[in-house]
Amino acid sequence: xxxxxxxxTLSPREREFSHTVRRVKRVTRRQLFALAIGGALYGSFRYxxxxxxxxxxxxxxxxxxxxxxxxxxxxxxxPSRVLDTHVHVVGLGKxxxxxxxxxxxxxxxNPMEYMKFSIYLxxxxxxxxxxxxxxYIERMSSLAKSQTPHGRLLLFAFDRLHDESGVxxxxxxxxxxxxxxxxxxxxxxPELFVPxxxxxxxxxxxxxxxxxxxxxxxxxxKWLPNAMNIDPSSSKCDxxxxxxxxxxxxxxxxxxxEKAVHAEEAQRLGNPLHLRAPxxxxxKVVVAHCASLGSNPDLDAGSTAPWVDNFELFMRxxxxxxxNGLLYGxxxxxxxxxxxxxxxxxxxxxxxLHSRLINGSDYPLPAINALMQTGAIVKAGFLTEDERxxxxxxxxxxxxxxxxxxxxxxxxxxxHFANDVxxxxxxxxxxxx
Numbered sequence: 001x002x003x004x005x006x007x008x009t010l011s012p013r014e015r016e017f018s019h020t021v022r023r024v025k026r027v028t029r030r031q032l033f034a035l036a037i038g039g040a041l042y043g044s045f046r047y048x049x050x051x052x053x054x055x056x057x058x059x060x061x062x063x064x065x066x067x068x069x070x071x072x073x074x075x076x077x078x079p080s081r082v083l084d085t086h087v088h089v090v091g092l093g094k095x096x097x098x099x100x101x102x103x104x105x106x107x108x109x110n111p112m113e114y115m116k117f118s119i120y121l122x123x124x125x126x127x128x129x130x131x132x133x134x135x136y137i138e139r140m141s142s143l144a145k146s147q148t149p150h151g152r153l154l155l156f157a158f159d160r161l162h163d164e165s166g167v168x169x170x171x172x173x174x175x176x177x178x179x180x181x182x183x184x185x186x187x188x189x190p191e192l193f194v195p196x197x198x199x200x201x202x203x204x205x206x207x208x209x210x211x212x213x214x215x216x217x218x219x220x221x222k223w224l225p226n227a228m229n230i231d232p233s234s235s236k237c238d239x240x241x242x243x244x245x246x247x248x249x250x251x252x253x254x255x256x257x258e259k260a261v262h263a264e265e266a267q268r269l270g271n272p273l274h275l276r277a278p279x280x281x282x283x284k285v286v287v288a289h290c291a292s293l294g295s296n297p298d299l300d301a302g303s304t305a306p307w308v309d310n311f312e313l314f315m316r317x318x319x320x321x322x323x324n325g326l327l328y329g330x331x332x333x334x335x336x337x338x339x340x341x342x343x344x345x346x347x348x349x350x351x352x353l354h355s356r357l358i359n360g361s362d363y364p365l366p367a368i369n370a371l372m373q374t375g376a377i378v379k380a381g382f383l384t385e386d387e388r389x390x391x392x393x394x395x396x397x398x399x400x401x402x403x404x405x406x407x408x409x410x411x412x413x414x415x416h417f418a419n420d421v422x423x424x425x426x427x428x429x430x431x432x433x
Contacts, residue, residue, distance in 0.1 A: 058396045066393045073408035074149065081423040082151025086288060086332040086360025089155050089177050091133030099133060100176040123367035137185065140363065143400040144192050155182040156222045157198040161229050166202040174227055183216040196220045196252065200228055201240035214247045219431040221251050225269040226258035233274040241281035248430045250284040256310035257294025271296040272313040279323050284428055286358065287314055290329040292343040311343040328428060332360030335406055337373040340380050345412060354418035358425065359407055367399035382410045
């Protein structure tokens with residue numbers, strides 16, 4: 001009897017992966033499993049078979065019911081004022097973009113990070129690493145252009161991690177996206193893109209770089225304290241805060257838990273209460289995701305501080321009258337399976353908060369199946385099954401449009417997010433007024 005071999009023919013890339021696995025020493029069982037998954041994901045997305053991210057092409061045209069839901073989502077909005085305020089730009093530096101991705105994410109010796117990087121590439125429409133930067137932007141542009149009408153995307157630069165002395169550490173940075181790159185993209189496509197700078201406040205040239213970015217057209221600054229090693233409450237940031245106020249630039253900063261960070265001390269940098277420091281300086285602060293993940297010590301409780309949900313700490317700040325007109329929340333990622341729940345319900349149920357909220361997609365995360373599970377949104381009570389079916393249909397055509405229509409469709413009873421959550425607030429973005 002002839003026995004068929006179960007060993008597949010390996011591509012050069014898969015052979016390279018296999019050889020690397022053999023070189024890895026002292027790999028745990030969990031790591032080995034992740035290595036296998038990471039390799040499979042890389043190969044599947046590379047050759048167009050992945051189910052980790054949305055399909056590249058839909059199976060057919062949108063139904064009339066789906067088109068009606070999209071039209072309903074645009075009712076009451078001025079497309080020229082619609083702004084997605086949370087869009088990531090990532091690249092490998094191909095074509096002279098200056099972008100970087102940390103070696104940790106690209107090496108199979110760090111299996112969990114490699115797996116995450118592979119999924120991220122798939123979600124971004126990257127099929128050729130040598131053309132990664134161009135394909136990332138082409139995919140994002142095509143999604144935005146295909147929408148009729150369409151708004152604009154606020155593109156995030158992302159600075160490197162710096163130590164306490166202001167020295168950059170590329171080896172410890174997940175991503176680096178230069179301010180000059182997002183500025184150039186916005187200048188080439190002003191109908192689609194608006195640039196947002198990222199400057200680490202500990203840098204010796206922080207004020208100069210911030211001023212240069214503002215002169216280049218950047219309308220805001222993005223921080224991720226947990227991943228960049230920024231303590232927003234540190235006096236090292238004071239001069240930077242003064243410059244933000246002078247230049248009329250809001251600070252869009254992550255607060256709460258950050259999944260890219262594993263050290264507890266780094267997670268504490270995401271404590272929402274640290275943001276009183278820039279608020280006292282008169283900086284307009286936007287809290288990404290409304291700090292809707294994880295917990296942190298209650299710094300108002302003294303040395304024996306209990307741990308409190310970050311969203312509760314954020315809401316404490318929102319209730320402090322002195323921050324009216326300065327403190328805002330941003331609702332990106334709040335429909336992801338790991339976040340959907342009580343914080344989103346609270347925001348929807350309190351229309352008085354809507355004048356202090358803005359919308360963002362956290363692109364390309366809406367294109368990752370594991371994160372965007374409409375069944376979980378239905379189970380939480382924010383969508384009906386009929387709405388879910390139509391949104392899933394839209395999702396197969398355009399994950400960016402899917403995120404927008406989902407947020408416009410969410411409801412608790414008859415209450416939806418107000419129209420102005422999705423449009424430029426002149427008081428927050430005076431350069432776009």
